Amino acid sequence: MQPDVMLVAGMGLVVLSLPAILSAWADRRAPRIGTLLLLGGGGLILWSVRSKEGGYAWADLPDVFYGVVGQILN
DSSP: OOHHHHHHHHHHHHHHHHHHHHHHHHTTOOOHHHHHHHHHHHHHHHHHHHHSTTOOOGGGHHHHHHHHHHHHHO
């Protein structure tokens, strides 16, 4: 898997984990699934940053995101 795709997938998992964690806390349940999503997304982000030579800058993130979405849609 390409580092850019891993980064976007990790960001997606992290974003999806937040409502799951908040919902579990509101219902006074343990946030198991949300935590797994957060750890998986964080792991993918870390793996992608370490896989890409030179890493990513904050200014690169929109270009990476739109590039991956463009690859998926084409």
